[in-house]
Amino acid sequence: MANLVMIYISLIGAIGMLIGMGLLLGRSIVGPSFYDRALAVNSFGTKAVLFLCLFSLIIGRSDGVDIAILYALMNFIATIAILKFFRYRALDVPLAQRPEKSGGRRG
């Protein structure tokens, strides 16, 4: 009985994550600037991680949590890479500022 209550509450949480993913997908489609889209995609990834964790505990298999770890790390790296690419238009630029290059802000 208590186990069933936990599963139903997890199901409510998973459906809430799906609704949140739909709302963020709407923002990433209609977002006026590029940064709105980047923010919405990043938040979408966080909600996808949470949905994977909830769903893998609902169906009782622990495989989804491994995929959730991978997705959390890849989401962060993808966000940083997209921001860096759209700022410098290249990916082989060091993220730290060069000390000899004074002024001349790029991007």
Added chain:
Amino acid sequence: MAEPVIDTAVPASGALPWIEILEWGQALLSGGLILTGTFFVLAGAIGVLRMPDFFTRIHAAGMTDTMGAEFILLGLVVQAGFTQLSLKLLLVAFFLFVTSPTATHAIAHAAHLSGLKPRLGRYQAPDLEDIGKGDRS
């Protein structure tokens, strides 16, 4: 050796059914944490969709994502018990706790450096080049 297996579903006279009470406590604690986290995550998603400006949207997304994700993952850790699965869930919670504010800060910093200005009502945000050398009144 001769100790009989105690049937916990039918307690002895006067004894409380402790295992059932602990199961219900686990279920209610986990359910409360998951429902709180779902509320925060949905509030963040609605805020991202409804807020008028980029810098208010990033406030809604960043704050509520961190808090809601931690609540949901703590609820799942309580639900999973003392197993390997709860260790993996704690790992996911740690990664989200570190990377989510960092990504939000990176997006806000990139938007600020690219010249995106917040909507301030009657006031006007200064240009990025005029910040250091303007009149400091």
